[in-house]
Amino acid sequence: MPLSVFIEMTLSAILTVWSPGPNNILLLSTASKYGISGNLRFMTGIWSGSLTLMCLSGLFCSTLGKVVPGIQPVMKYLGAAYVLYLAWQTWRRLPPSDAVQEKKPTWLMGYFLQLVNVKIIIYGLTMFSAYILPYETKAPILFGFAVYLMFLGALGNLIWAFAGNMLKRFYSGHYKLMNGVMALLLVWCSLRIAGLL
Template sequence: MNFAAFFSYVILTAITPGPNNIMSMSNASRYGFRRSLPFNFGVFAGFLVVMSLSALFSSLLYDVIPSVKPLMLYVGAAYILWLAWTVWRDAPHEKGGRAVTNTFLSGMALQFVNVKVILYCITTMSSFILPYYHGLPVIAAFVVFLAFVGFACTLCWAAFGALFEILFKRYSRPVNAIMALLLVYCAVSMLIDI
């Protein structure tokens, strides 16, 4: 395996803006870093499940993907657009406010419709890992490593959101508009692939 290509792909894909990172930053800016952790742990758990399924069923999914991809893209885009709507209409929250998009289940559910994560998992498994490594312990180690990299990147985005919390609260409407537009961009870029 070409480790330089593997690590470049993994880090660049995990750190670039996507639904996980944008929602993580948005939640931390609205609720604080600590209160954004349930969402981030949900992302981690969901990512583990999706990556495990990708490892177990990579060859089957790779054959089925052309017929499943449009449906996955529509469902994923719809969920991300719903997230964009909730971010757009959201008012600044106090630290104790209700957090619809900042729950463990919200973070976990996002992984199952986040086409970026699904394609990342399938691509990483089928291109970098499964051709070179076999055996459950080795594959499981890669799954945990990849999920941890994704988790670390969402925490970086959450830290950024929390650091600029005061600025984000002062300018909540423009910040919410930018976050919502970034999510819309994610959804539109997914639909362009259809």
């Protein structure tokens, strides 16, 4: 792959995975409540799911081009519905000081989020079909690119999680406002996924 294409792919990937989306907004929200260490399992679930999708995108991109048109509408609406569910859970979240604590997000929740996260699915398919597969076809190299794309997403996740962690004190006093804003952002993501915005 030429360096110019690699740089263009990296910039496109950063703009995609560092922008607001279900992963980043949910990490902002949960890190404001549980901190970074309380979200490690959830984040590793997100990263594992993301790596799985990047590998599938790389290995099956040409085949998926034929299959996705039939699956894409179903996945799009399943993903949008799941993000709406996340918005509802975010809206209902209690402040950290309340005695009744909700269950922390789990590895499985992070992994499952990726399997219905249309943004990440489209991201993987786009990066491989537009930037990688025209230049590289060997499985080890494709796996390396899958890891690289997941790593860029993980950096974006960490940025959003650290922002949530820094807002923890503010969140304790203004949790209804922050939950409302984050829930509305997730609704916005859901509407974008469904193609309604």
